[in-house]
Amino acid sequence: MSERLVELEILRYDPDAGAPPAFRSYQIPCQEDWVVLDAVNYVKDELDRTLSFRWSCHMAVCGSCAMMVNGEPTLSCKAFLRDLPDRIRIEPLANFPVERDLVTNIDGFMRKLASVKPFLQPREERAPEDGEHHQTPVQLRRFKQFTLCINCMVCYAACPQCALNEDFVGPAALALAHRYNLDSRDLGRAARADVVASNQGIWECSFVGACSEVCPHHVDPAAAIQQMKIASTMDYFMAMLMPWRSK
Ligand code: FES
Structure with missing residues (x-):
């Protein structure tokens, strides 16, 4: 299966660090059939274990993986990378207080x-x-x-x-x-x-x-x-x- 290099810009925030939220970029070698959640999981598994986010089912059922993807509120396990550009901006869901990285207070x-x-x-x-x-x-x-x-x-x-x-x-x-x-x-x-x-x-x-x-x-x-x-x-x-x- 073909691989494609995608840049994820993820808004990171650590309340204990005392610094304001800031974007951090990651280069991800993606498979054609990946969704955004797969790419975020790649960051967690291979590049930066400190990244925090929620997910569970990976099949658009549990409702826990919602994020802003290029400014649009989206279920990240339903958003295919093949439908998105090579640079993707990921932020926590808008209109909710942020606890850490992509985790919001609900x-x-x-x-x-x-x-x-x-x-x-x-x-x-x-x-x-x-x-x-x-x-x-x-x-x-x-x-x-x-x-x-x-x-x-x-x-x-x-x-x-x-x-x-x-x-x-x-x-x-x-x-x-x-x-x-x-x-x-x-x-x-x-x-x-x-x-x-x-x-x-x-x-x-x-x-x-x-x-x-x-x-x-x-x-x-x-x-x-x-x-x-x-x-x-x-x-x-x-x-x-x-x-x-x-x-
Ligand atoms: S992981 Fe359950 S809806 Fe996306």
Whole structure:
């Protein structure tokens, strides 16, 4: 298999060194079928063991290997080197605090995920011996797309509102809330509304759509947020016109 020499410019940062982040270059002899993660792993294995980054599955499933690749938020295990130029700039995911090298702090993201109560709140209590909650294919189709999120946070790095407002609940968490709101077995929509319909929720989204463009699994969080805006607006008018319904 043919080899190609690629230069990786990686933004390095060591909080213990007291120096600001700085780029360091590495020459990598790459195979034709390598992805960016393979090249970063080559640096770690062969050139510089101090490089820190996250990855696990190498198959676009775990969501842990997201980085900025030539300025674009990308899953590094899904970005083929053959589609990239000979000089590639690698940085930690934008809009997150950096802990070290390419490792970001995701505590805020985890808090946002938890805040939307991303779990089924059943319409009816059923004992295990009563069997499964049945659902028709049409009912499943309503929310299935929004179950495909792998929490890679690429959408947060692409979102201009996330860059401006660190409190914005953000695309992935809101899409996940929508996934449960649309589930025919769930009754938690009102409980999620405090966060979803707050100023830091759906109304902070300016519908640029960058989140959906970069999503590696085509979840389309921008569509989820706009659908929730419509549902939330209808809730508001229904509460005004028919207040007895919400009692
Ligand atoms: S390593 Fe799991 S998504 Fe890339």
